Amino acid sequence: MKRYRLSILLLCIFPILMHAQKAGEHIRRPTPQNNQKPQRRGKTANIQQKTYNKVFYVNGVSLTMIYVEGGTFQMGATIEQEDDAVDDEKPVHSVTLSSYYIGQTEVTQALWKAVMGNNPSHFKGDKLPVEQVSWDDCQKFINKLYEMTGEEFRLSTEAEWEYAARGGNKSLGYKYSGSNNIDDVAWYWDNSGEKTHEVATKKPNELGIYDMSGNVWEWCQDWKDDYSSISQTNPTGASTGSYRVVRGDGWLSNYRGIARSSCRGGSIPTLRDDDPPGSLSLQLSEKVLGSRRSADNHRHGGAKRSKPPQGPDGRLSFF
Numbered sequence: 001m002k003r004y005r006l007s008i009l010l011l012c013i014f015p016i017l018m019h020a021q022k023a024g025e026h027i028r029r030p031t032p033q034n035n036q037k038p039q040r041r042g043k044t045a046n047i048q049q050k051t052y053n054k055v056f057y058v059n060g061v062s063l064t065m066i067y068v069e070g071g072t073f074q075m076g077a078t079i080e081q082e083d084d085a086v087d088d089e090k091p092v093h094s095v096t097l098s099s100y101y102i103g104q105t106e107v108t109q110a111l112w113k114a115v116m117g118n119n120p121s122h123f124k125g126d127k128l129p130v131e132q133v134s135w136d137d138c139q140k141f142i143n144k145l146y147e148m149t150g151e152e153f154r155l156s157t158e159a160e161w162e163y164a165a166r167g168g169n170k171s172l173g174y175k176y177s178g179s180n181n182i183d184d185v186a187w188y189w190d191n192s193g194e195k196t197h198e199v200a201t202k203k204p205n206e207l208g209i210y211d212m213s214g215n216v217w218e219w220c221q222d223w224k225d226d227y228s229s230i231s232q233t234n235p236t237g238a239s240t241g242s243y244r245v246v247r248g249d250g251w252l253s254n255y256r257g258i259a260r261s262s263c264r265g266g267s268i269p270t271l272r273d274d275d276p277p278g279s280l281s282l283q284l285s286e287k288v289l290g291s292r293r294s295a296d297n298h299r300h301g302g303a304k305r306s307k308p309p310q311g312p313d314g315r316l317s318f319f
Helices: 018-022 044-051 079-084 109-116 135-149 158-165
Strands: 054-058 061-068 071-075 093-097 100-103 217-223 244-247 265-267 283-286 315-318
Touching: 054 109, 054 135, 061 109, 061 158, 061 283, 071 158, 093 158, 100 158, 109 135, 158 217, 158 244
Parallel strands: 283 315
Antiparallel strands: 054 061, 061 100, 071 093, 100 283, 100 315, 217 244, 244 265
């Protein structure tokens, strides 16, 4: 059975809603991009916020969510991936995504402790990414976060993860997430000192997202499956499988090609990767307010208002 040393990055996106404050959470209004003032038109003001990044607080720990404008991109072994690309990254295919939010960084140990009250990580530090968490552990985190905030969130789909790693519609066509020079953007075997590092200490990518190459592997929402050449819109992966997708590479990899934006991995959902330690982590996503809830919330159990969400570990996204 295939094992990957993974670290799961959690990035959380939370819609700005009044009932979150009722749950005891303190939310700071997002800062508009391009120095524009937000429009205040009752309920439509929430829809306008989709063009802004968001900052939230959970028990005093901040979460910054990056707005990713939807678009169409070529997913898989594109030309800049060169000879490092392998068969499971092929064929290259066209993917169209709706807009969403994704965490600016991997989920930190400080955030995990604020939500779960414990810290499973091998390497300790509030600003370090949480690790040694399984896909199933991430679901418990998501459930608890839902109970605390009442907001809809989940792991990124594999397509969302790659689109964000490539820089979205601001992509400059880099091999790694934010650069063609791996040392600019990633912690890996040659520079990590055999340990994880604090989030956001390397260069961000074109969208302002950190550590999508290196540091820790990140769980995605999807079951791992073969690619198809058929164009897709908001794909959510296979309906079942044996391995959940992991992306991004980690501190212990000694092959630079694994940290590429199109490189794929997979792991069984219960794996925490205790040997070697410090590999698996998660990240959060969220949908843009006013858009239709994505199908994978229903297929894979993303957060719903009717009951606590069920879903995989990794970078979490909002739509």
